[in-house]
């Protein structure tokens with residue numbers, strides 16, 4: 149009965165700790181993340197055992213009987229102390245070497261880069277992620293932002309760099325942290341073994357909105373990934389009605405065009421996220437807000453209220469123009 153009551157409690161605790169979410173190093177979703185989680189558990193287990201041994205010795209020294217009187221008693225005590233110290237030093241060396249070897253083995257495994265990997269160039273910006281799928285054929289390259297899709301069971305090599313300051317790429321369920329450094333490229337291979345959407349976070353303080361620099365990685369079945377890729381490769385949808393057409397004109401004649409790209413239109417700036425398929429993304433402002441017309445309108449009008457310090461400037465628009473613009477952006481599937 150008690151056990152039956154304890155189980156939901158345990159479940160609650162693990163849920164609270166986030167160990168079962170898709171944002172947890174202890175819930176690995178791929179072989180590489182599994183290797184890191186195993187290493188973490190090994191270190192925790194060894195540290196726990198060492199801690200318990202140290203505490204046991206502490207208690208033992210506090211409560212053991214005092215030394216016997218006389219020269220013989222002292223000599224025997226010294227001999228015993230030396231034996232304990234020697235055993236302690238030997239055990240410490242063995243433990244440290246074991247952990248170092250285990251760590252080295254995992255590092256070696258993580259540094260292996262498969263030749264058939266899909267290459268994604270990930271560029272950090274204050275405060276969003278530019279995602280570019282590399283391909284030998286330029287017509288097959290595609291750009292998006294903040295929401296990455298990859299196929300399951302295929303190694304993906306992320307080439308990491310930054311446009312401004314140092315950021316850090318971190319998907320707890322899939323990989324350890326890796327820095328994005330201006331003028332330098334790092335690489336990190338990720339393999340997702342099961343479909344799902346995994347959340348990530350910039351893990352290096354990069355300014356005011358560091359905490360609002362989120363990203364998602366969706367691992368798709370190969371055919372779903374290919375469908376997504378083909379859809380993203382296409383140019384932006386043409387405005388389907390007068391409102392959307394008006395919205396496109398507003399976009400092209402306001403400051404939006406100075407920072408954003410919409411493929412198939414004159415907008416080709418790369419300061420902010422590519423908006424060609426904005427409506428296919430679940431959030432705006434790097435995971436800050438759900439992608440709804442109302443949030444888009446607020447974001448265009450007063451980005452500094454929603455994300456103070458973000459590089460997006462406010463754009464004052466008459467209500468009708470704003471409504472037309474959000475209709476147009478909402479049509480960019």
Ligand code: CUA
Pocket residue numbers: 272273275314315316350351352353354355357358359361
């Ligand atoms: Cu980018 Cu913190």
